[in-house]
Amino acid sequence: MSQTPLPIRRALISVSDKTGLLDLARALSAQGAEILSTGGSAKALRDAGVPVTEVSDHTGFPEILDGRVKTLVPQIHGGILGRRDLPAHLAQMEEHGIAPIDLVAVNLYPFEKTVASGADAETCIENIDIGGPALIRAAAKNHGHVVVLTDPAQYEGLIDALGDGGTSLDFRRSLAGAAYARTAAYDAAIAAWFAQQAGQPLADRFILAGQKAESLRYGENPHQQAAFYRDGSTRPGVATAVQLQGKSLSYNNINDTDAAFEAVAEFDSPAVVIVKHANPCGVAVAPTLSAAWDQALKCDPVSAFGGIVALNRMLDAETAEKISTLFTEVIVAPDAEEAARELLARKKNLRLLLTGGLPDPAAAGLVVRSVAGGFLAQTRDNGRITRESLRVVTKRAPSGQEMDDLLFAFRVAKHVKSNAIVYAKNGATVGVGAGQMSRVDSARIAASKSGEAARAAGLDTPLTQGSVAASDAFFPFADGLETIVAAGATAVIQPGGSIRDDEVIAAADAAGIAMVFTGMRHFRH
Template identity: 65%
Template sequence: MTVASKKIPAPDRVEIRRALLSVSDKSGLVDLARSLHEAGVELVSTGGTRKAIADAGVPVVDVTTVTGFPEIMDGRVKTLHPSIHGGLLAVRDDPEHRQAMADNGIDPFDLVVINLYPFEEVVAARSDYPTTIENIDIGGPAMVRAAAKNHAYVTVVTDPADYDEVLAMLAANDGASTLDMRKAFAARAFQRTASYDAMISAFMVRALDLPATGRHHAVGGTLSLSMRYGENPHQAAGLYLTGEVRPGAATAQLLQGKALSYNNVNDTDAAFELVSEFDPATPSVAIIKHANPCGVATGSSLAKAYRKALECDQTSAFGGIVALNGTLDAEAARHIVRIFTEVIIAPDVTEEAAAMVAAKKNLRLLVTGGLADPREKGMLVKSVAGGFLAQERDNSVIDDLDLRCVTKRKPTEAELDDLKFAFRVAKHVKSNAIVYARDGATVGIGAGQMSRIDSARIAGRKAEDAAQALGLGEPRTQGCVVASDAFFPFADGLLSAVEAGATAVIQPGGSMRDEEVIAAADEHGLAMIFTGVRHFRH
């Protein structure tokens, strides 16, 4: 008969008489131990935790005294013992459990304070494989899960941030825990162990280059930032770190400005992933609005690249995100702060540039310490009702593709440079995506439309609006190139690009009507490149 079938009710209050402490993070430990001792709680502890408590003059019992067995195998085996787990799992109101405890000299634990080996920090330090594996905690999660399962009697704490809450609970209840609090702490404990195991799994998949979509897939993270709300004010949200070592919005250092919002992080991530596609030797800037680029450019300096990117769509750039692939300097900062900008993200920043940005107290400045590797493998997860979709990151890079000219006319060297540039950008534009580019800058972008021809027309209209804003006689799409994230299903989308002034095209190819599209390109004297790779981005 199981405990559940015996229908033994959980007590509301459990007096805290005995506690087991075993922590990797020693912050707040001594104060907690002293407070528990002063409240009459017997303390049992392990290794370095026991030493820290004892060195502070607080009485503590070594776990080996309880188990009657020494720590062995470099501390790998110390708490995996019936005297420990019996004290954690015993149902004290079950006569059979009480008898088993009496027969085996097992005393119960009322409070368990454990935090795990710092696996995430070891991964972040890019430690070698054996060192990382050695930092997988075994005894800690086993005790946490045992205590959390038996929360009818045991309070389990896994984070130093909760120590004050535990002490406040004991003070308010004459040294006892309440069932509601034990349930809450148990839920947090299972969240912690689930996240911990998910991070280990993700590390091993990456390190061993295993298939990304195995039979089981776990997603875990540690809360990095609680947000006021999500995409909209009625939605709760938070930023979680998965342990992946990748420069970007989630892991960047916020040097100044307001706290990042959900939309800020989403858009900034899109901006930095895009700008990381470009060689750091080529100054490049991307301006993002609602996760889509509204201007991208390269230049001889970041300032010049920014000005070229801004000219693509000055209206949309207002209140946007600016990402740079090099150190933000004073010249670039001077131009960026002239209009309202939500976030600037760059690998680094000069002191002079930081001072300029600081004059805009709400402008967020993020420093990543490096660029993201566009070729690096990784997983992307999207929730759906009843589950989630998981896929590998799109790590296809234009420089690695086998480009094939399919038209009579081949692109000029200048056109080819712009075609490669435009296809880099198209990879980061929501599908259906059309990107017009000239001289290393976008001159019109059409994003996220239901048909490709609509994206081509919108990109052309954007170019016309930009020309009017800049006081130009004609749109800068005259003599440009065009990139499409996927094939043209019909020639009409291509003809729309011709009307806009495009002279060369880059697209994946693969349509049933490729020959029709190629014929239309030849008829209008276009050069067209097939990449063989598409970049849908939904």
């Protein structure tokens, strides 16, 4: 392939996104290029006074089947795929009256946006582009002689290249790679939609695709490269958020912010979740965000330093004022009052993210994790326990307040790394044990941190005294439950299902505490 810059003599432009269209077309026209176009693109160019030839006039073949067939003809694909360095190709093109096409600018029917809008199946199918991907793939394959543009963001580079006399091979090769990535992502979105329609989210062929939102400074550690990608879904969260202030988010910031926001969405009442290293270190619900913040912070004020704060209501000035007294990496909320925004603007290093809504914790979705040689995929843990689904297994049933706290604690445990033990009282966590190899250790650590928090608050008794406790999975032995009883808990919620359930129930009865089984576990590895 020649490294000599290639001029553009004939260009095919057919775009659904008209951003930058006129600038591109005028630059090509100024260089003497003939422009071929179709439908709305051709009309936009004509209306702007840019010379344009309809594809049907160029090919002598009309658009048919309601526009489904307009570029799928030899005069177009031959012009794109013909190699200019092969005499046999040039001879065949001349024999059949096929003119070379040196540039293809196509962006595809908006299938992803159509699906996201909630359109019906017929509308979604009609927005599956056929000719567009064919044009893109043909131009990318023949990038030794043809430029392919698939994104308006690429137009400026092409215009600059025209000013330098033509496009280089390296430039065309780079665009070709981006073109195949675009058609792959497009097909991935279509495949995912069909799988969803068929009720088969985990199909035989699973395809991941995303659009790079930004390159990150590094990954979990400075020696790791990282980037943040959006997958096109509309689930509110970090990917949909507008960042009002602060430096760019890091890999760990994004991971922790997602964990915090997904957790806070679990609650209907005003709620605050504080996350440190992907685990909640303080969670509370209350009549106001301000009161919820006070209770969440009380659980573990040491770990909260430098953490992520998520709220499930519009951030108000009073709560913002309180949060601002503690060093915080990120605050994420659906929205924020103007007074809160102005107050937090004084904290230049604090990131404030507004998502525009809350994720639905009951919604379906997929979670993907890489492993050596492949990846694991599973449906999102959208299981939710209700009061009616609980089974009391002890002689004593929980009181009304205990039952409320048990449900609260179990929802928090869903978002704590396993093994997870969560102590709660009056709608707030008072101890969290996460990520231990032994459930007993998680129970002890949570109780120990509760004691530290109580001493810091000037209290004589641990916060866990009179609390309830949640376990994300069953107790394999009675020792875990006995540790919880020793910490002062009066009721326990756990999935049940151990071969030693009878022993654990007997230990609960001996201690005079209440215990309920959920029948559902929430491992989070």
